[in-house]
Amino acid sequence: MNTILEVKNLTMDFGGLRALDHLDLNVVEGEITAIIGPNGAGKTTFFNCITGIYNPNEGEILSSPPGKKRKKINGLKPNHVTKKGIARTFQNIRLFSNMTVLENVMIGRHCRTSSGIIGAILRGRSTIKEEKDVVDFSYNILKKTGISHLVNEFAKNLPYGAQRRLEIARAIATEPFLLLLDEPAAGMNPRETRELDELITRLRDEDNISILMIEHDMKLVMSLSDRIFVVDYGRKIAQGTPCDIINNPIVIKAYLGEDFDA
C-alpha cells in the first residue's frame, strides 16, 4: 500500500476568494479514488493545482511514482507534471478538433519521444523508427479504449461518448502512473457509462494506472471507487469507503442543504 500522491495543506486563493482551504488528500497505488462535492466546491481547481495550471498559495503536492523517489511537484509547469507521470482529462472536452483521432493520441507520445527539427527534416532511420513506434503504440491504445475504428476521423466529428474516450486515450498515451479524470461520465447515457466503468477498471487492473477522478454520477462513483473524498467550499468534509460516505450525515447535509431532516 504505497501512497503515490500526497497533498498536504493545499490552499489556493483567487483574490479574496478561497477556492481551496487547507486540503489534505492522498492517493494509494492501484486504487481508484473519487472526489465528490457540490458544484463550485473547488474540485477542478484542485486538479488544476496538481497538474500545474495553477500554482497554489500554500501547501505541498508530493508525487512518488512507483519505484521512484518522492518529489515535490507544485510550481512545475503542466508539461513537466505530465512528464513526471500524472496525466489528466478535462471536464469540458478539450480535444485537438482539427486533428485525426490517431494524431490526438500521438500528441500524448510527445513527451516520451525526442526527435527534433533536424531529425524531422532529414528523416533518418531513428526518426522513422520512432515515428513507427509512436503510430503503433497509439493505435494499440485506441484498440484498448475501443475507438480504433475511428482512427482517421477528425476528432471534432466524433460522437460525444467517443470524444470522452479519446480524451482518456490521449492521456494514457503519456504513460502515466496516475490518471486524473475530470467528470469522465458527464453527458453520457447509461450504456456509455457502463462501458466507461469497464474501461476505468481495466486501466487500473491491466495497465497499473491509479486513478483519481471527479464525478457526479453517484452510481458510477459508488461502484468504482475504493476511497472517496468529499469536498465542500474548498475543505475536505469527509473521507472513507463508499459505504462510509453514503451514510455520513455531514455529506448528506452538504449535498441537500441544512434544512434537510429525513
Added chain:
Amino acid sequence: MIKFQEIKKSFLVSLWFMFLTFPIMVIRVNPIEKIVEWRWKNMIIVGIGSFLLSFVWRYMLKKREAGEKRAETWESGKTSFMQRILEERRFYIPLVTGLTIIAVAFPFIFSMYQTSIMTTALMYIVLGLGLNIVVGLAGLLDLGYVAFYAVGAYSYALLNHHFGLGFWSALPIGAVLGFIFGILLGFPVLRLRGDYLAIVTLGFGEIIRLVLKNWNEFSFGPSGIANIDRPGFFGIQFSLQAATIYLYFLMIGLVIFTIIVVNRLQNSRIGRAWIALREDETACQAMGIDKTRTKLRAFALGATWAGMVGVIFAAKTTFINPASFTFLESAMILSIVVLGGMGSISGVIIGALILILLPEYLRAFSDYRVLIFGAIMVIMMVFRPQGIISNIRRTYKFNE
C-alpha cells in the same frame, strides 16, 4: 410565395444601393461651366446590377449552407475534387510530370520578363510556405513577417557591400540571421496570443523597417544599397539574361526543397505539436508539450525561410531600400496563406501564384487592382473561409 419574397428582398437591396451610390454615380458637378449634371442612366445600371447580384449572392450563400450541412453528417467518405487529385497516384503522377516539364521549359519558351515575374512568384511561394509554418500550423498570427525578409536582404546587401561576400556564402548567413531574429522576436511575445500577438509582431516589423530607414551609417537610409552582386556559379558571372534564368532555376530548387521540408515537418513530432498548440494551448501543455519551445521553434523556422528569400531578393533586384519591406508586404504574404488555405502546402502555392501573377497579367485593369483584390478576399472569407484547399491530415492504414 418564397419567390415573391426573394424579389422583394432583392428590390430593397437595389434601392439601398441606388441610394448609397447616388451622390457619386449620379450627380456630377461641373465647376467650370457651373452646371450640375444628372446621370440617371448610371442609377438604372446600379439598380439592375445590384438586383441581379443579390440573387447570385443569396444563391451562393444557400449553396454554402447546404455544403456545411453535408459536412456535419459525419461520414467524410466523399473527398473533394482537389483532394482526390492530390491523393490518388493516378492523378498525382501525370500532374507532377506535367508541372516539371512546364517548370523546366518555362524560361526557354517565354521572355525574360515573364521569367522574372515567375521568379518573383516563386519567391512568394517560399515566403508563403515559411509563414504557413507560423500562421497555418502553429496558429500564431504574425503580421511582421516581412521584418525577417528584410533581415535576410540587408544581411546579404551589407556583407556584399562591405566585404564583397558572394551570394552562396551569404545565403546560409541570411538563413541563420533570420533564425536568430525569429528567436529574438519569439521571446517577448511568448505570453501573447491572437490579437495581441498580431499587434506586437506588426510593431516589430515596423521597428525593423524604421531602423533601416533612419540609421544612415548602418543601412544607408532610404537611399538603400545598390550594385549588389547577382548570384554567380563558382566564380563565373552571368550576363543579365543568363542570370535571370539561373535565378529562376535556383528558386525552383528552393521551392522544391521548402515543400519537402515543410511536408516532412508537418507530419513529424514537431509539426503535430504545432498543430496541437494551434488547436488548444491548455490541452497541449497538459499533454506534455513545452509551449515555449514549440512556439520559438515555429517562429525561428518561419523566419529562417524569410531570411533565405531575403538574400535571393537582394540578389535578384541588385538594389534594396526600406521601401520594399512595408507592412503591405506582410499583408500580402499573409493573404497568400489565408487565401490558399492555412496549413496546406498546395493551397499556399496556388494562393501565391494567383495573388502575384494575376495582377501582373491584368495590367489592363491596373486601376482596379486593389479593388479586385479586396473583393476576392471578401468573397473568399464569406464563401470559403478555410481557403482554396483546406488542410488535409495524413491518414494511416492498419490491416488487422
